[in-house]
Amino acid sequence: DTGVSQDPRHKITKRGQNVTFRCDPISEHNRLYWYRQTLGQGPEFLTYFQNEAQLEKSRLLSDRFSAERPKGSFSTLEIQRTEQGDSAMYLCASSFGTTSGNTIYFGEGSWLTVV
Amino acid sequence: SQQGEEDPQALSIQEGENATMNCSYKTSINNLQWYRQNSGRGLVHLILIRSNEREKHSGRLRVTLDTSKKSSSLLITASRAADTASYFCATAVRDSNYQLIWGAGTKLIIKP
Numbered sequence: 001d002t003g004v005s006q007d008p009r010h011k012i013t014k015r016g017q018n019v020t021f022r023c024d025p026i027s028e029h030n031r032l033y034w035y036r037q038t039l040g041q042g043p044e045f046l047t048y049f050q051n052e053a054q055l056e057k058s059r060l061l062s063d064r065f066s067a068e069r070p071k072g073s074f075s076t077l078e079i080q081r082t083e084q085g086d087s088a089m090y091l092c093a094s095s096f097g098t099t100s101g102n103t104i105y106f107g108e109g110s111w112l113t114v115v
Numbered sequence: 116s117q118q119g120e121e122d123p124q125a126l127s128i129q130e131g132e133n134a135t136m137n138c139s140y141k142t143s144i145n146n147l148q149w150y151r152q153n154s155g156r157g158l159v160h161l162i163l164i165r166s167n168e169r170e171k172h173s174g175r176l177r178v179t180l181d182t183s184k185k186s187s188s189l190l191i192t193a194s195r196a197a198d199t200a201s202y203f204c205a206t207a208v209r210d211s212n213y214q215l216i217w218g219a220g221t222k223l224i225i226k227p
Binding site for chain 1: 156158159220
């Protein structure tokens with residue numbers, strides 16, 4: 001399968017701990033996105049990379065959140081000092097192109113439960 | 116804030132019937148995309164319609180776009196139990212070349 005891959009699929013952590021999620025986009029996709037989704041809601045944009053450059057961060061992305069895409073391939077999303085409100089599914093997506101007219105492909109998501 | 120609003124929020128129909136879901140949005144868009152999401156899973160891309168297009172078909176799916184009314188509809192014909200899922204519309208906003216803005220989705224249940 002050459003789709004977007006996310007790891008881990010599920011993570012349960014205690015409040016205050018740090019967690020890191022990894023995303024491997026479809027190869028040769030230059031754009032990579034992180035979204036967050038809670039039950040019964042649509043996804044909310046968190047951040048966007050074009051190659052290795054992080055071009056936009058949502059106001060939802062507090063100082064406890066950091067995302068990297070060091071070589072323009074895989075990406076990591078780290079949440080420090082987790083809070084119960086961070087419990088959600090974190091979705092990674094990728095696309096190819098220089099305009100917004102291209103299909104964005106999503107991974108299966110990483111579920112985070114903060115207890 | 117969310118741009119798209121799907122209507123209805125939930126829809127339950129018999130297998131074999133057609134299902135129609137609507138999406139309204141607020142600002143000018145570059146394109147509008149429909150996605151399906153099975154419970155607890157990722158989002159599966161269904162169809163993309165550009166702002167200069169009015170209708171697109173893909174298999175049993177038909178999407179229309181009315182930019183004057185800032186609305187779109189997704190029609191699924193001859194529904195199957197496997198179509199049970201949540202359906203989301205997402206808009207690529209004209210002044211943003213990277214961000215999709217989503218509604219809360221329509222939950223579709225197909226009764227066998």
